[in-house]
Each structure stands twice: as C-alpha cells, then as structure tokens.
Amino acid sequence: MYTSEGTGIRRAPSALLEWCRANGVECLAVQPPGRLLRGREPPFTRCCDIAEALLPVVASKLIDTPYVVIAHSVGTWVAYELLRLAAAQRLPMPRQAFLSAMASPDIPHVARPWRQQRGLGEEEFKDECRSWDVNEIVFSAALWGTYHDLMRADFTLFDEFEHTHGGAPPFAFPVTAFYGNRDRRIKRSMVEGWQRFTTGSFQLLEVDGHHLWPLDKDSLLGELQRERQQQQQQQGGVPDLSATRRTYHFIDSRWPGLEQVHAEPPVYIAHDFLSADDCAALRRAAEAGQLPYLAYDNAVLVDTHRLLLLLPVVAAGAGFDAWQALLAHSGAGGGGDAAVTAAALAAAAGPALLHWSAGVGLLVAAALGGMRAFVGGRVFTGTKWTAAQLDPSHPAAPAFARFLSRTSVLLGAPADRLEPPTVTRYRRGEYQRKHFDARPDGDPAGLKQFLEAGGQRLVQVVVYLNEVEGGGGTRFHHPLFRGLTIEPRQGDALLFFPAYADGRFDVRMAHSGQPVEAGQKFILNTWCCQRAVPSAASHLLDQQGGDASGRTLGVGAPR
Numbered sequence: 001m002y003t004s005e006g007t008g009i010r011r012a013p014s015a016l017l018e019w020c021r022a023n024g025v026e027c028l029a030v031q032p033p034g035r036l037l038r039g040r041e042p043p044f045t046r047c048c049d050i051a052e053a054l055l056p057v058v059a060s061k062l063i064d065t066p067y068v069v070i071a072h073s074v075g076t077w078v079a080y081e082l083l084r085l086a087a088a089q090r091l092p093m094p095r096q097a098f099l100s101a102m103a104s105p106d107i108p109h110v111a112r113p114w115r116q117q118r119g120l121g122e123e124e125f126k127d128e129c130r131s132w133d134v135n136e137i138v139f140s141a142a143l144w145g146t147y148h149d150l151m152r153a154d155f156t157l158f159d160e161f162e163h164t165h166g167g168a169p170p171f172a173f174p175v176t177a178f179y180g181n182r183d184r185r186i187k188r189s190m191v192e193g194w195q196r197f198t199t200g201s202f203q204l205l206e207v208d209g210h211h212l213w214p215l216d217k218d219s220l221l222g223e224l225q226r227e228r229q230q231q232q233q234q235q236g237g238v239p240d241l242s243a244t245r246r247t248y249h250f251i252d253s254r255w256p257g258l259e260q261v262h263a264e265p266p267v268y269i270a271h272d273f274l275s276a277d278d279c280a281a282l283r284r285a286a287e288a289g290q291l292p293y294l295a296y297d298n299a300v301l302v303d304t305h306r307l308l309l310l311l312p313v314v315a316a317g318a319g320f321d322a323w324q325a326l327l328a329h330s331g332a333g334g335g336g337d338a339a340v341t342a343a344a345l346a347a348a349a350g351p352a353l354l355h356w357s358a359g360v361g362l363l364v365a366a367a368l369g370g371m372r373a374f375v376g377g378r379v380f381t382g383t384k385w386t387a388a389q390l391d392p393s394h395p396a397a398p399a400f401a402r403f404l405s406r407t408s409v410l411l412g413a414p415a416d417r418l419e420p421p422t423v424t425r426y427r428r429g430e431y432q433r434k435h436f437d438a439r440p441d442g443d444p445a446g447l448k449q450f451l452e453a454g455g456q457r458l459v460q461v462v463v464y465l466n467e468v469e470g471g472g473g474t475r476f477h478h479p480l481f482r483g484l485t486i487e488p489r490q491g492d493a494l495l496f497f498p499a500y501a502d503g504r505f506d507v508r509m510a511h512s513g514q515p516v517e518a519g520q521k522f523i524l525n526t527w528c529c530q531r532a533v534p535s536a537a538s539h540l541l542d543q544q545g546g547d548a549s550g551r552t553l554g555v556g557a558p559r
C-alpha cells in the first residue's frame with residue numbers, strides 16, 4: 001500500500017518510492033496472491049505461509065545488500081514471520097525495522113481489540129472493516145465484489161494468527177514503531193509491545209492519523225514535516241538532505257590494512273597493497289622503456305562544434321562589408337538607384353567573406369593558443385606509460401595482474417571495469433595540476449565517447465611505487481579536506497571517489513600530484529568505471545594462474 005503509485009488519473013506519488021528514488025535505494029515491493037495482477041490467485045490466510053513463499057524470492061537480495069524492513073498493520077506480522085524464517089536460515093538481519101499500526105505478535109487472543117471475521121455476517125463484517133478506517137468507497141456496489149474475498153482472507157491473517165516463536169531470542173536490530181493517535185483499534189500500549197522483540201534500540205512514534213495513516217495525505221505530510229523539524233533541531237539549521245544521497249562505489253571494509261583517512265568525502269589508504277618486489281618490477285619496466293608511452297592530453301578541451309556558433313558572426317560581417325562595397329561601387333557609377341546585379345553581389349561578397357573568416361579565425365586561434373600556453377601546457381609535466389596492450393609474457397605482467405585482481409576484489413567489481421593501468425614518473429619539479437578524474441556534467445569534449453567507453457570514473461586507485469625524497473604528495477583541494485595531502489609510501493594504495501555510485505560528478509574531488517621537490521616519484525594508477533571498459537587489460541589476468549596472496553583472482557566480483 002505504500003508502494004503503489006497507481007496509473008492514469010488515479011496516479012498518486014508514493015512518498016516511500018519518491019524517497020527511494022532520491023536516495024538510490026531499491027524498493028522490493030511485495031504483491032501477494034489475490035491482489036492486482038495476481039487477482040486470480042487465491043489469497044493466503046496465514047502470515048507464515050506468505051513468509052515461506054516470499055523468502056526464496058527475496059533471499060538473494062538480503063545476502064549482499066544492507067536492507068531495512070518497512071511494514072504496516074498486518075504487514076508487520078508478515079514481516080515478523082519472514083524475519084524469523086530468515087534468522088533460522090542464518091540470513092543477514094535488517095539494519096532496522098519500521099513497524100506501523102499493529103500490536104506486537106504475542107498479543108493473546110483475549111486482548112485483541114477486534115472481532116474475528118469468521119463469525120460475522122456481511123453487514124457486520126463491513127462495520128468491522130470500517131472500524132479499521134477502510135475507505136467507504138470499498139463498500140460500494142461496484143467494488144465490494146472485488147474486495148470482499150480479499151478482505152476476508154486478509155482479516156483471517158490476523159484473526160487466526162498464532163504466535164509460535166515464544167522461545168526464540170529477541171532480534172538485535174533497532175526497531176522504530178508508529179501508531180496513529182486516531183487509530184480506533186490499535187493503541188499505543190499494544191504497539192509498545194514490539195519493544196520486547198529486540199535487544200536493539202526501540203523508538204515509539206505517535207502519528208496524527210487513523211489506522212491507515214500512510215494512505216492519508218495529511219497525516220503523511222504532517223509526519224514528514226515533523227521529521228524535518230526534528231532534523232533541523234538536531235542540526236541547528238536547514239537539514240542537509242543531500243547528505244543522505246551520497247553513496248559511493250562499494251569498498252570492502254574488511255580488506256587487511258585498509259584505513260579510512262577521511263570520512264566525508266571518503267578517502268582510503270590500503271597499506272601494503274603491492275609488495276616491494278612488484279613496485280620495483282613496475283618501476284623497472286617503465287624506466288627501461290619497455291612499456292609504451294601514453295601521450296597525455298594536455299590540451300585545453302574545446303568543443304569544436306561550438307565554433308560553428310561563430311558562423312553567423314562571419315556571415316553578418318561579410319554581408320555588411322559586401323553591402324558597403326556595393327553601395328560604394330554603384331555610387332561611383334553615378335546611378336544611385338542602379339539595379340544590383342547578381343554578378344556584382346558575388347564579386348563583392350567573395351573578398352568580404354574571406355576577409356571576415358580570416359579575421360575571426362585569427363582571433364579564435366590566438367585565444368586558444370593563449371589558453372594552452374597559460375593552462376593546458378602545464379596540466380601534467382610527468383611521463384606516463386600504459387599497460388593496455390602489454391604482452392602477458394612481459395616480466396612486469398604478473399605485477400600488473402596482481403594489482404588488477406586485488407583492486408577488483410577490494411572494489412567488488414569485475415576487472416574489466418578497470419581502465420588499463422598506467423605507470424607515471426614525476427622527476428624533480430614535475431607535477432599534475434589540480435584536476436578531476438570524472439567528467440563533469442555538460443563537459444563538451446568527448447563526453448559521449450567517454451561515457452560509452454565504460455561510463456563515469458567512480459573510483460581512482462593510485463599505488464605509490466617508491467618513497468619520494470621530497471614533495472610529490474597527493475593533495476585534495478576542497479575546503480572540507482582542510483589541505484589533506486597523502487605522502488607517498490611505497491606499496492600503499494590511495495582510493496577515492498571522483499563520482500558518486502550513480503555516476504554523478506562530485507565537485508569536491510579536485511586533487512593534484514604536488515611537485516616533486518627531491519628525487520623522483522612513481523605511481524601506478526587505474527580507475528574503476530561504471531561499466532566494462534572496452535580497452536580493459538583483463539587479458540593480463542587470464543594468463544595468471546593465481547594470486548600469490550591466495551585471494552581469488554578474478555574477473556568476477558567476490559560479492
């Protein structure tokens with residue numbers, strides 16, 4: 001009932017779905033037999049039967065993704081049976097459960113504040129439904145036929161519910177329970193009973209509404225407003241709702257030696273990610289000129305299509321000149337109203353067009369040249385080599401392969417989502433200017449090809465291949481980082497997120513390779529992208545038998 005938005009004129013946005021969309025959360029909405037598309041299937045009459053049918057459908061989702069459970073009214077008892085079953089099968093438990101408008105499932109029959117439908121005639125049953133705030137429209141001649149059987153079955157779910165888990169230990173996840181202050185059946189004390197079912201924290205919230213408050217726009221709006229006010233009070237200002245939308249690509253927090261060096265935006269160091277031997281092999285390969293150079297695009301990126309916008313300027317200028325020339329010409333001929341012949345117009349337009357194209361062209365060239373000289377030429381002053389086409393028999397191939405396989409496992413992403421690794425050398429005085437690795441939205445040059453070739457860069461992985469004598473740190477420039485600079489340490493991997501998990505560019509992630517002050521600096525680098533990268537160097541992995549660390553080597557995520 002929270003998740004159906006309806007269709008056509010009945011379409012009404014679902015607050016829950018909107019929230020899920022805004023936060024990149026997947027909603028597993030359940031449609032049991034007897035409802036909508038499953039209208040012809042006989043409905044269930046026991047909560048445990050629903051749970052048993054449902055668990056195999058959702059189990060695979062519960063295993064590898066943190067989840068919460070949201071349930072209303074008799075749905076809470078279905079959720080309860082589902083979680084008992086999941087716990088018995090040792091499946092992960094939810095991060096939290098949000099349970100609304102229902103007594104805890106251990107409520108004895110005598111204390112249940114309703115009449116069982118089984119003994120009720122048609123009118124009595126309708127009245128019983130009304131006491132649960134079922135909308136009057138359901139009892140209309142047009143609808144009651146469709147709803148009747150389903151309502152009888154639904155009521156049986158809680159009328160005849162038996163609590164069979166008396167000996168089971170309580171859950172440990174936090175529970176937030178809600179009750180409507182105008183609910184005629186379910187009262188605060190009954191909802192409070194849920195507290196007995198968890199050793200985690202328990203919160204009880206009163207909502208201004210009746211039993212079906214999530215369907216009542218005013219109750220729901222009131223509830224959302226209250227929540228926002230609460231947030232404002234806690235934060236002492238306008239709630240930063242965008243914060244909840246910041247999700248990043250997965251990184252396995254159990255990785256040995258992983259340290260989070262900045263909380264938000266997150267920055268990680270995986271200590272001793274590569275061995276000293278591998279670092280040396282990669283440095284040697286680059287220095288010995290055994291790897292192909294990578295021409296690094298230092299040019300200012302200009303969308304040449306935009307230059308077409310200058311065409312009207314050229315045309316207007318040339319037209320004006322031609323017109324002036326014609327006027328002068330006909331004036332000189334003595335006949336002020338002489339007819340302008342096509343030949344005369346063409347003769348005058350030709351030179352004018354040439355004149356204007358040359359003028360505007362020169363201006364553009366000068367501007368671009370200036371920009372390159374002042375900006376482009378100094379974006380990156382080191383040297384880069386690529387492993388894109390590296391022969392698997394190359395002495396450095398196993399080191400590259402270990403790098404790719406470990407990165408793949410740490411990021412839970414197949415290795416074909418990693419761009420071909422590169423080795424970079426900075427000599428004294430060399431650097432990489434402040435830059436972003438993800439493409440900003442609306443960036444013109446090559447954005448389309450970039451996005452087609454693997455999509456946005458989600459994670460940058462830099463491994464420092466040597467100890468640098470002076471300078472050469474990787475600096476983050478957004479004020480949130482307060483000057484955070486990672487000093488190179490041989491074998492350490494630095495990981496951060498140029499874009500959010502959904503591919504949105506993160507403007508806070510500007511960073512630079514600071515100038516090397518003494519000695520040299522070598523790094524190994526890749527980016528994990530949204531999708532498979534056509535040029536990925538996964539061929540290096542196929543050739544390797546296994547990873548010396550004993551971790552799974554693989555094009556294939558461990559999750």
Ligand SMILES: O=C(O)CCC(=O)C(=O)O
Nearest residue numbers: 432473474512513523525
């Ligand atoms: O050299 C560094 O420390 C950073 C390199 C970098 O950010 C890059 O290559 O994109």
Ligand SMILES: [Fe+2]
Nearest residue numbers: 436437460511
């Ligand atoms: Fe970078």
